[in-house]
Amino acid sequence: xxxxxVTATSMTESQRRHVRAYxxxxxxxxxxxxxxxxxxxxxRAEAAAALFARxxxxxxxxxxxxxxxxxxxxxxxxxxxxxxxxxxxxxxVEEREYPLLPPKEINLEIRSxxxxxxxxxxxxxxxxxxxxxxxxxxxxxxxxxxxxxxSYREIRVVNLGAQVDADELxxxxxxxxxxxxxxxxxxTQRDAHLVHVREVADALDRGWPRERKRPLLxxxxxxFDPASAAELGADRVFGKGTTPRDVASYLVSALGEGAA
Amino acid sequence: xxxxARRRNxxxxxxxxxxxxxxxASQAAEPVVExxxxxxxxxxERSVLRLAGLTGADAEGIPWVxxxxxxxxxxxxxxxxxxxxxxxxxLTGDHVDVSTLAQKAAAGGVHFRVPTGRPADRARxxxxxxxxxxxxxxxxxxxxxxxxxRRLGDPPKPWIYLIVATGDIHEDIPxxxxxxxAGADVIAVIRSTGQSLLDYVPEGATREGFxxxxxxxxxxxxxxxxxxxxxxxxxxxxxxxxxxSGLCMPEIATLAGLERLDMMLxxxxxxxxxxxxxPQRTFIDQRFxxxxxxxxxxxxxxxxxxxxxxxxxxxxxxTVVVSQLLNERFGLEAGLTDAQxxxxxxxxxxxxxxxxxxxxxxxxxxxxxxxxxxxxxYMPPTKHMTGNVFFGYLLDAFFNLAGxxxxxxxxxxxxxxxxxxxxxxSDRDLALENVRYVRxxxxxxxxxxxxxxxxxxxxxxxxVLAESVDLLEKVAADGLFxxxxxxxxxxxxxxxxxxxxxxxxxxxxxxxxxxxTEILEAVAx
Ligand code: B12
Numbered sequence: 001x002x003x004x005x006v007t008a009t010s011m012t013e014s015q016r017r018h019v020r021a022y023x024x025x026x027x028x029x030x031x032x033x034x035x036x037x038x039x040x041x042x043x044r045a046e047a048a049a050a051l052f053a054r055x056x057x058x059x060x061x062x063x064x065x066x067x068x069x070x071x072x073x074x075x076x077x078x079x080x081x082x083x084x085x086x087x088x089x090x091x092x093v094e095e096r097e098y099p100l101l102p103p104k105e106i107n108l109e110i111r112s113x114x115x116x117x118x119x120x121x122x123x124x125x126x127x128x129x130x131x132x133x134x135x136x137x138x139x140x141x142x143x144x145x146x147x148x149x150x151s152y153r154e155i156r157v158v159n160l161g162a163q164v165d166a167d168e169l170x171x172x173x174x175x176x177x178x179x180x181x182x183x184x185x186x187x188t189q190r191d192a193h194l195v196h197v198r199e200v201a202d203a204l205d206r207g208w209p210r211e212r213k214r215p216l217l218x219x220x221x222x223x224f225d226p227a228s229a230a231e232l233g234a235d236r237v238f239g240k241g242t243t244p245r246d247v248a249s250y251l252v253s254a255l256g257e258g259a260a
Numbered sequence: 261x262x263x264x265a266r267r268r269n270x271x272x273x274x275x276x277x278x279x280x281x282x283x284x285a286s287q288a289a290e291p292v293v294e295x296x297x298x299x300x301x302x303x304x305e306r307s308v309l310r311l312a313g314l315t316g317a318d319a320e321g322i323p324w325v326x327x328x329x330x331x332x333x334x335x336x337x338x339x340x341x342x343x344x345x346x347x348x349x350x351l352t353g354d355h356v357d358v359s360t361l362a363q364k365a366a367a368g369g370v371h372f373r374v375p376t377g378r379p380a381d382r383a384r385x386x387x388x389x390x391x392x393x394x395x396x397x398x399x400x401x402x403x404x405x406x407x408x409x410r411r412l413g414d415p416p417k418p419w420i421y422l423i424v425a426t427g428d429i430h431e432d433i434p435x436x437x438x439x440x441x442a443g444a445d446v447i448a449v450i451r452s453t454g455q456s457l458l459d460y461v462p463e464g465a466t467r468e469g470f471x472x473x474x475x476x477x478x479x480x481x482x483x484x485x486x487x488x489x490x491x492x493x494x495x496x497x498x499x500x501x502x503x504x505s506g507l508c509m510p511e512i513a514t515l516a517g518l519e520r521l522d523m524m525l526x527x528x529x530x531x532x533x534x535x536x537x538x539p540q541r542t543f544i545d546q547r548f549x550x551x552x553x554x555x556x557x558x559x560x561x562x563x564x565x566x567x568x569x570x571x572x573x574x575x576x577x578x579t580v581v582v583s584q585l586l587n588e589r590f591g592l593e594a595g596l597t598d599a600q601x602x603x604x605x606x607x608x609x610x611x612x613x614x615x616x617x618x619x620x621x622x623x624x625x626x627x628x629x630x631x632x633x634x635x636x637x638y639m640p641p642t643k644h645m646t647g648n649v650f651f652g653y654l655l656d657a658f659f660n661l662a663g664x665x666x667x668x669x670x671x672x673x674x675x676x677x678x679x680x681x682x683x684x685x686s687d688r689d690l691a692l693e694n695v696r697y698v699r700x701x702x703x704x705x706x707x708x709x710x711x712x713x714x715x716x717x718x719x720x721x722x723x724v725l726a727e728s729v730d731l732l733e734k735v736a737a738d739g740l741f742x743x744x745x746x747x748x749x750x751x752x753x754x755x756x757x758x759x760x761x762x763x764x765x766x767x768x769x770x771x772x773x774x775x776x777t778e779i780l781e782a783v784a785x
Contacts, residue, residue, distance in 0.1 A: 036686045067689070070438035075686040127454025127470065129535055131752075132570055163457060163536060187453050189427065189471040189682060 019086050029081040031058065036075045041068025049076040057082055094226045098253035100245065103152060109252045110154035114179075117156045118251060120149060121173040121215075122182035123164035126196035130186035131162045133221060137182065137244050148244045155248065166196070166203040173215055174208065180216040180251055183234075188223045194232065201233030216254055218247065270711055271629050271721045277729060278630060284732035285585035288740050293593055295540060296547035300772065302459070302764035304548045305329050305342040307510040308776050310518070311394030312343075312387065314358045315477070317463040318366060324359060325511070326460045327366035335372040338766035341773045343387035344380060345372040351382055358390070374771070388775040394518065395555065395779050401520035402557040408488070408497050415496045418663060418671045419445035420695050421637070425682050427452060427469030429479045433486045435685060440490045440498045442692045446523060446670065448501040449483060451475050456506025456535040457760060461515065471682055475502050475512050480519035499523055501561070504549050505531045507761050509542070513549035517556035523602065523670075524553060527563035528590045529583065532759065533750045534566055539741055541761040543590075550594035551780040560596065561670070562587040565606030565639035567750040573608040573643075577623050578727035579749055580605050582735065584627065585728070588634070595780065598633035602670055606639035607659040615716060617658055622720035624666040625711070630725075638663045640674025652676040656691065660698035665709050671695060 015026075023030025033053065039045040046066045053061035058080030065077035101109070110118045122138050124131055136143035138159045140150045150157045158176050160169065173181050183200050185193035197219050208214055219229075220238035229237045236250055306325040317323045332342045346358065349372055355361040364370050375383060422444040424432045429449075436447045452469030455462075465482060466474040473479060480502065487498045499522035504513040509531065516524050528546045531537035553560055564580040564587070571579065584603045591601050605627050609616045627636060640659045645652045656674035663671045673691045675683040683691070711717040735743040747753040 034686070036684065069685055069689045070434070070441055072434075073438070073685060075689060127457065129453070129456075161536065187471050189453075192453065192470050 017088050019088060020084065021082050029083065031080060031082050033058070033078045033080070034076065035078075036069065036073055038072060039074055040072055041066065041074045045074040046076075049074070049078060053078045053080050057084065059083065096246075098250050101249045101252065103147070103245065103248070106245075106248045106252050107152055107154040109256070110152075113252075113256055117154050118180070118255065119156045119158070119176055119178045120180045120182055120251070121158045121160065121169065121176050121178040122184070123160040123169045123172075124162040124184040124186070125164050125166050125169055125200055126185070126192065127163060128185055128187045128192070128196065129162045130184070133186060134159065134162075134182065134184035137184075137220065137242065137247055142244050144241075144243050146243045146245050149248060151244075152248060155251075166199040167207060169200060170203040170207040174212075178215045179255060180218055182247070183217065183219045185219065185221040185224070188221075193221055193223065197232045197234060216251070218250070220247075269629065270709075271625060271718055272713075273626075273629055273722070273725060277725065281581075281585055281630075281725070281729050281732055282589075284729070284736045285582075285589045287736040288732065288743075289586055289589040289593070292543050292740050293547065293590070296544045299540070299544045299765055299767050300338060300341060300774065301510070301541055301544050301761075301766070302329055302333070302338065303508050303510045303545055304774070305332075305338060306508075307514040307548065307552070308341070308343055308387075308391060308774055309346070309358065310511060310514050311776050312346075312358060312390035313394060314362060316359065318363075321463060323460050323463060324362035324366070328358075328362040331362075331365035331368075331370065332372045336374050339769040340374050340771055341768070343391070343775050344383045344771075344773050345374060347387040347390070348373065348375045348379055348383035351386055352379070376771075380771075384773055384775070387773070388778065391775040392779060394514075395776065398517035398552070398556045401517065402555075405497070405520060405522060405557060408491065412491055412495055412497045415445040417635075417669045418638075418667075418699070419499070419669065420692065420699075421446040421448060421501070421670050421672045422688060422692070423448045423450050423672070423683075425450040425469075425472045427471070427473055428467040429465050429473055429482055430467060432473055433483060435688075436483060437486055437490045438685070439688055439692065440487065440494060442689055443696050444498070444673070444692065445496070446499040446501055447483070447487060448503075448523075448525075449473050449475070449479070451503050451506075456531060456537070459507045459761070459764070461508050461511050475515075477515045477519060480515055480521060484520050501525065504553070504560075505563075506535060507531075507537060507541070507764070509545040510548045510552070513552045513558075516558060517552050521556075521558065523559040523561055525563060526550060526553060526560040527604070528587050529744065529749055530563040530566060532744060532754050533752045534563075536754065536759045538759040538762040538765070539744055539754055539756050541759075541765050544765060546590065547594050548777070550591055550596055551777065554595035554597075554600065555780055557600075559600050559602045559635055560591065561602040561637045562604045564604045565608070568606050568608035569643045570750040570752060573606070573610070573623075574613065574619065576751075577724045578731055580623075581626065581630065581724060581728040582731050583749060584631065585732065586740070588631065598631075599635065601631070601634040602637040603627065603631055603634050604637045604639060607641050607662055608639075608643050610644050611641075611655055617662065618716045619720055620659075620662050621666060621711070622717040623724065624662050624668065625717065626721040626724055628666050628668070629721075635669040637670040637672065638668035639672045640678075642674075642678050645674075645676070645678035647679055649676040649680075652678065653690070653694065657694050657698060660695050661702060664698055664702045665705055667706050 020029040021031045046063050049063045061080035067075050138157050139148045142148040149155050216235040218236050219234045222240040224237050224239050226237050226239050306329050309325040332345045422439045424436045450472040452472040452474050462474045462476050465478045491498045501523040503525040531542045532539045564583045653676045677683045677687045741756040745755045
């Protein structure tokens with residue numbers, strides 16, 4: 001057997017750009033998958049799983065584990081080869097559209113642009129009672145080693161906590177003359193998060209006087225797609241792992257645009 | 261074996277210090293108990309009507325118990341209790357039963373009064389008879405449970421506790437049955453998001469919950485019947501759990517007794533801290549609901565594990581112990597026995613902390629030895645569960661091991677999808693496989709587990725106990741309401757006058773009468 005060592009330098013441009021899933025050898029296309037079918041355990045279930053996997057594009061598809069869950073369900077683990085070849089040039093990522101600034105600079109920017117403190121009003125709306133994510137962004141304690149928005153001298157934070165009604169949030173934002181409304185949503189079952197965010201957008205449409213400058217609607221939570229802002233009627237959507245500095249930097253740049 | 265293991269005194273806790281901790285907890289609890297003894301709430305009064313047999317709801321889905329309590333309140337206030345005004349109206353007017361009275365009252369057709377003298381005595385007797393029937397039903401359910409356990413057998417400890425939460429009771433039932441067949445001993449139907457804030461209990465079978473299924477009397481009944489069916493098939497009694505919390509804590513507790521639920525989440529502070537329910541309302545509701553649980557033979561589960569999702573599990577370990585001592589005190593005062601106190605705690609230390617597992621063992625063993633007779637409920641990691649389901653599965657196995665090793669009695673099954681979504685059917689099945697393996701592979705390992713006398717486990721347990729006593733000193737001196745307002749538990753501040761539901765609280769008048777409390781306290785004391 002002859003072995004041709006493949007090194008990074010010997011990879012062609014096309015090999016770097018076009019990739020397959022990696023099991024243990026370049027180009028093997030191997031993936032692992034698990035799922036359940038509402039089919040009674042037995043040979044028919046296993047054959048159904050293999051067919052299912054093939055229809056997902058795995059060929060060959062090895063059903064390596066099948067286990068009945070009660071009488072009418074079977075759980076499977078499948079290893080198989082995916083034919084997908086990815087052209088990395090087709091990959092699109094949501095680029096951060098604003099520069100990430102250090103806190104000092106953020107404070108300076110706010111002062112020079114607004115000549116007053118920037119006001120944010122935050123809440124977890126609807127029936128969602130999760131506050132840890134919102135607090136991570138807002139409270140001094142912060143997240144991932146970064147201090148929260150409260151620690152910025154030029155930002156005034158009104159954190160309303162959880163289970164806040166959309167109209168109430170808008171009323172408070174109006175009373176505080178908010179520049180931005182921060183909405184957190186963690187529970188996603190039956191799309192509760194999307195429903196609640198749209199409620200806030202609607203409440204803003206209804207309750208915000210036309211003559212007043214509309215605040216930015218900033219949404220966050222672990223299961224949001226950052227690309228979904230327009231669809232939700234929000235100005236910006238943040239996903240999992242967001243840090244306070246991300247949010248502060250965004251606010252400065254977005255408000256700057258408005259002022260300019 | 262289990263009881264012996266618990267009395268092994270592996271940590272050599274100082275009995276005088278433990279006594280002091282309990283004394284301080286009683287001291288801190290006393291003013292709060294006094295508040296509960298001298299006040300009532302709209303939900304306590306609605307529970308009285310539920311026990312008297314009032315069921316159903318109007319066309320808008322608002323239960324008749326709400327309509328009737330509101331009508332009485334509008335005429336004479338809550339401070340006398342609703343029993344006497346309602347039964348007085350029933351005896352003096354021409355209403356067939358409480359249901360028709362409620363319907364007429366809702367339409368504004370009844371005027372309530374607070375009778376004195378003979379009419380008052382008669383109303384009290386009639387109310388007590390009606391409520392007594394409800395309590396008899398609770399007693400019968402308790403006997404049925406005991407009989408079924410004798411006939412079918414009780415599973416060995418630890419009981420494997422599993423949550424089902426599709427939002428649809430008809431989807432929950434087959435999943436719960438599947439889980440029982442796969443080894444679950446306790447099925448918990450977690451409630452829909454938002455139910456805690458409803459000031460009424462929805463009616464009927466429901467199919468549209470968010471991340472949980474509504475707690476309703478009909479859902480309770482359907483699920484209990486389904487579990488009775490599998491219990492018979494499996495030859496072990498499968499227990500059913502739900503959540504007595506939120507604005508309707510006493511009513512949900514009552515319905516649990518009426519429909520033979522077996523365990524209930526019931527924490528003296530959870531609603532305050534995690535749902536922003538008014539502290540006074542919660543403590544008053546909590547006492548009545550526990551009196552009902554005591555009578556129903558229901559094991560309560562407390563919610564200290566939750567503190568560790570907002571606070572750090574190492575820094576705040578002592579707040580868990582302090583809260584357990586308070587929950588124990590409130591529970592015993594309400595008539596629960598030690599065997600009904602499923603005190604909660606959790607495996608929530610960040611796995612990146614060096615020697616995390618040894619610290620977890622220290623905390624778990626401390627709780628075990630502080631509460632030797634309590635059926636402790638041990639909760640799996642949640643906060644540090646991420647999208648890495650493979651690592652999550654490993655962490656859950658370590659949790660299971662800690663639970664077995666320290667002789668916890670109710671093990672909540674950890675889900676590898678905790679950090680992502682409510683679990684798939686297969687996630688539950690895999691989780692049960694994990695617990696079953698650890699339980700069987702490590703069966704009896706408790707006997708071999710003797711932590712070194714000056715080892716980390718023993719030292720850490722002593723440290724947490726000492727911090728707990730210090731904190732209890734402060735709580736007893738400043739008052740529990742003040743401690744809660746300062747953010748002592750779950751680093752969440754809740755002032756005594758804030759939150760939802762304070763408007764449902766009333767100070768009891770001299771002539772306050774509650775037949776349920778009278779019956780329940782006659783036995784308790
Ligand atoms: C802690 C916790 C709780 C605590 C909450 C305490 C509190 N005060 O917040 C308690 C115990 C009370 C709780 C209750 C429930 N929980 Co819970 N909980 C969790 C847990 C373990 C951790 C969540 C957390 O704190 N993460 C840490 C923070 C820092 O992360 P984060 O929220 O993602 O926030 C970050 C980003 O998303 C972003 N972000 C978040 N918000 C915002 C807002 C803005 C403006 C911005 C810019 C950014 C941003 O920035 C943050 C920092 O990076 C998760 C499981 C898990 N491991 O994730 C379940 C989880 C979130 N809970 C869940 C559920 C279902 C519930 C209940 C509904 C269960 C029930 N039926 O009773 C109840 C809630 C009832 C209600 N009314 O909401 C589910 C949600 C499932 C889903 N996807 O729908 C999860 C995923 C668990 C599960 N697998 O079932 N829970």
